[in-house]
Amino acid sequence: MTELSDELLVAYVDGQLARAQTKAVEKVLKQDEVIARRVDALKEAHSRFENAFEAILAGELNEITLRADPYVRTTEPVAAQAKGKPIASVVLIAILAALAGYAVPVVLPELTPVRYVLPKQTARLPSSWQDDVARMQSLLTRSSLEVGLTSQGNRDLVGFELAQAIGPSLKVPNLDPQGLKLIRGQLLQYRGKPLGQILYLGTRGAPVALYALPSDRTSEPEFSMAGDVGMVSWSEDGISYLLAAQADEDFLVRTAEKIRHEPLDEIPLPPPPSVSQPTTPTTAESGVTSALPESSSNAPTVSPSPLIAPTSPAPPPPN
Amino acid sequence: MIEVGQNHDSFRQGLVILLPRLKRFADVLIGDKQDGTALLGRALKRMLAEQYRYQRGTPLDRWAFAEIYRLWLHELRDHAEPMRQAKVETGFDLLLYPEELVDDVTPDFLGQLPPQQRSALLLVYGEGFDYEDAGRVLDCSVDAVASRLIRASASLADRLGEGWQVASSATVETLYPKGSQHDRTQ
Numbered sequence: 001m002t003e004l005s006d007e008l009l010v011a012y013v014d015g016q017l018a019r020a021q022t023k024a025v026e027k028v029l030k031q032d033e034v035i036a037r038r039v040d041a042l043k044e045a046h047s048r049f050e051n052a053f054e055a056i057l058a059g060e061l062n063e064i065t066l067r068a069d070p071y072v073r074t075t076e077p078v079a080a081q082a083k084g085k086p087i088a089s090v091v092l093i094a095i096l097a098a099l100a101g102y103a104v105p106v107v108l109p110e111l112t113p114v115r116y117v118l119p120k121q122t123a124r125l126p127s128s129w130q131d132d133v134a135r136m137q138s139l140l141t142r143s144s145l146e147v148g149l150t151s152q153g154n155r156d157l158v159g160f161e162l163a164q165a166i167g168p169s170l171k172v173p174n175l176d177p178q179g180l181k182l183i184r185g186q187l188l189q190y191r192g193k194p195l196g197q198i199l200y201l202g203t204r205g206a207p208v209a210l211y212a213l214p215s216d217r218t219s220e221p222e223f224s225m226a227g228d229v230g231m232v233s234w235s236e237d238g239i240s241y242l243l244a245a246q247a248d249e250d251f252l253v254r255t256a257e258k259i260r261h262e263p264l265d266e267i268p269l270p271p272p273p274s275v276s277q278p279t280t281p282t283t284a285e286s287g288v289t290s291a292l293p294e295s296s297s298n299a300p301t302v303s304p305s306p307l308i309a310p311t312s313p314a315p316p317p318p319n
Numbered sequence: 320m321i322e323v324g325q326n327h328d329s330f331r332q333g334l335v336i337l338l339p340r341l342k343r344f345a346d347v348l349i350g351d352k353q354d355g356t357a358l359l360g361r362a363l364k365r366m367l368a369e370q371y372r373y374q375r376g377t378p379l380d381r382w383a384f385a386e387i388y389r390l391w392l393h394e395l396r397d398h399a400e401p402m403r404q405a406k407v408e409t410g411f412d413l414l415l416y417p418e419e420l421v422d423d424v425t426p427d428f429l430g431q432l433p434p435q436q437r438s439a440l441l442l443v444y445g446e447g448f449d450y451e452d453a454g455r456v457l458d459c460s461v462d463a464v465a466s467r468l469i470r471a472s473a474s475l476a477d478r479l480g481e482g483w484q485v486a487s488s489a490t491v492e493t494l495y496p497k498g499s500q501h502d503r504t505q
Contacts, residue, residue: 006473007465014443014468016450041476046444048425048475053445055415056347060339224329225379249376 004028004035006042013042129190130233130242133211134226137244158185158198165194166212169237173210173259175200180208180255206246210259215240221256223249232256330370333379334363340446344384346414347441348391348434358394362387381448384456388438392458428475435459439467 004025011017012025029036159172162185172185180200188195196212221234232252233242243256334341345362346355366373366386373382415426429437435457442453443464450464457464 007469010469010472011465013472016465037480038476041480042472044479045472045475048422048479049429049440049444049472051422052415052425052429053343053347053441057339057343057445059415060342060346222329223375225333225376227380228378230376 004038006038009035009039009042013039013046129195129213129240130224130231131226132190133195133242134229134231134244137209137229155182158182161185162187162196162198162212166196167214167238170196170212170239171241171259171262172198173262175208175255175258178255178258179203183207208243208245208247208255211242211244213240213242214238221253221260223253234260236260330373330379331367334366334383337380337383340380341383341387343445344438344441345387345391347429347437347445348388350414350430350434350437352414358391359387362390365390380446381452381456384442384446385458388456388458391434424478425475428478432471436467436471439464440471443468 008017008021008025012022017025029039155172155174159170162172163170165187172182175182179202181202183199183201185196185198188197190213193214196210198210198212200208200210202208215235215238217235217240219233219235219240221232223230223232225231228246229244230247230249230252231242231244232255233240234256235241241256241259243252243259245252341363342355342359345359346352349355349358362383366383373379429440432440438457439453442448442456443450448456450461450468453464454461
């Protein structure tokens with residue numbers, strides 16, 4: 001019989017061993033029935049701990065229904081009353097409602113006794129698009145970008161395609177100075193609106209994503225965290241941006257500032273005009289020439305794609 | 320630029336989102352819903368009043384768990400009877416929902432463990448933290464976390480399997496081993 005300590009076996013069950021050690025343990029497991037039974041028992045213990053903690057979280061989710069409203073304060077300790085323990089819930093709700101001080105109803109959550117689909121990171125609050133995007137961002141890995149067969153590394157092409165859907169003022173920034181290479185862009189959809197996702201990758205670390213959603217708001221950058229994902233969101237020129245990555249605040253804020261202050265791409269100047277051709281005030285002031293046709297003169301003066309000029313007028317900005 | 324007011328709102332909203340998980344942590348730490356609620360209330364009040372201590376960029380959940388644990392430890396040390404205060408007086412299974420979906424052995428087993436060991440189990444098996452993060456929350460080394468997990472896992476495995484009669488190491492670490500003065504007074 002091979003001697004393997006519980007210390008090693010628990011580390012194996014918890015997935016804490018290095019690959020070589022894991023293989024070595026697995027080799028022993030195939031040959032030693034006693035050790036294999038011990039590992040099964042440890043796995044069973046592990047599973048029971050997980051089940052017990054999930055059941056506790058299900059209880060918390062079932063119990064906490066929080067409404068904090070300045071005019072109507074109601075409490076709905078649904079499961080607590082059923083379980084004969086309403087006091088704890090009422091106390092919690094009263095404390096938290098006062099502490100949270102929300103001016104809008106906050107409901108934690110519509111609770112059903114489903115114990116197998118419990119969120120690890122967040123409760124089921126009404127979510128903003130930034131929160132939803134952060135969840136999606138957490139699914140991205142380096143390999144999901146590295147193995148892409150249809151990657152579009154062309155910034156101009158990406159900008160052109162996304163601007164068609166999101167709006168002509170869309171920025172597809174050049175983040176090479178930040179050490180971030182553009183990998184690809186793609187058009188997603190958020191509640192019926194086009195959502196642009198522009199992905200960058202540095203020499204190391206997690207991917208960095210810039211999301212863009214049409215919006216009629218204007219707001220200053222704000223940093224927040226959702227799980228391990230840091231986010232900076234702001235709105236300008238009819239587009240809401242969200243810069244998201246598993247990175248620290250300083251890096252994200254600096255990168256967001258860079259994007260905000262980055263001018264739209266300059267388009268190669270056409271051949272010098274003849275003497276009799278006056279330059280329009282707009283181009284003279286900005287120093288930028290638009291490749292857009294005359295009919296789109298109400299749109300921003302710069303095409304998002306300096307190399308691929310649109311053949312038709314840019315669509316009006318979405319509402 | 321980032322404004323303090325906006326950050327304050329984000330901080331507060333972050334805590335609200337975390338509430339069920341923070342409540343579970345407080346309940347498991349104390350072993351009682353009502354006391355867990357009270358502890359969480361005091362901890363949240365302190366976090367909001369002293370949020371300047373939160374360093375931006377730190378995962379809020381780790382920070383909040385550590386704050387609850389720190390407050391619990393602080394109050395425990397100030398308590399006239401810290402050992403009695405740390406004991407789970409009521410059935411641990413009262414924390415479970417729905418109770419029937421969990422076996423009979425595990426809640427009782429968890430209830431007999433010291434709070435620090437229960438918390439380590441919760442952070443790693445319930446929250447999915449790695450040993451290092453769990454150690455940061457519980458203000459102990461990675462080895463201490465690993466040791467707590469090994470003792471608890473091996474002990475429960477013994478109880479579930481053939482070695483159930485053998486005195487488990489987790490029992491040794493229990494605050495009130497069978498036969499102790501406290502045990503007899505209960």
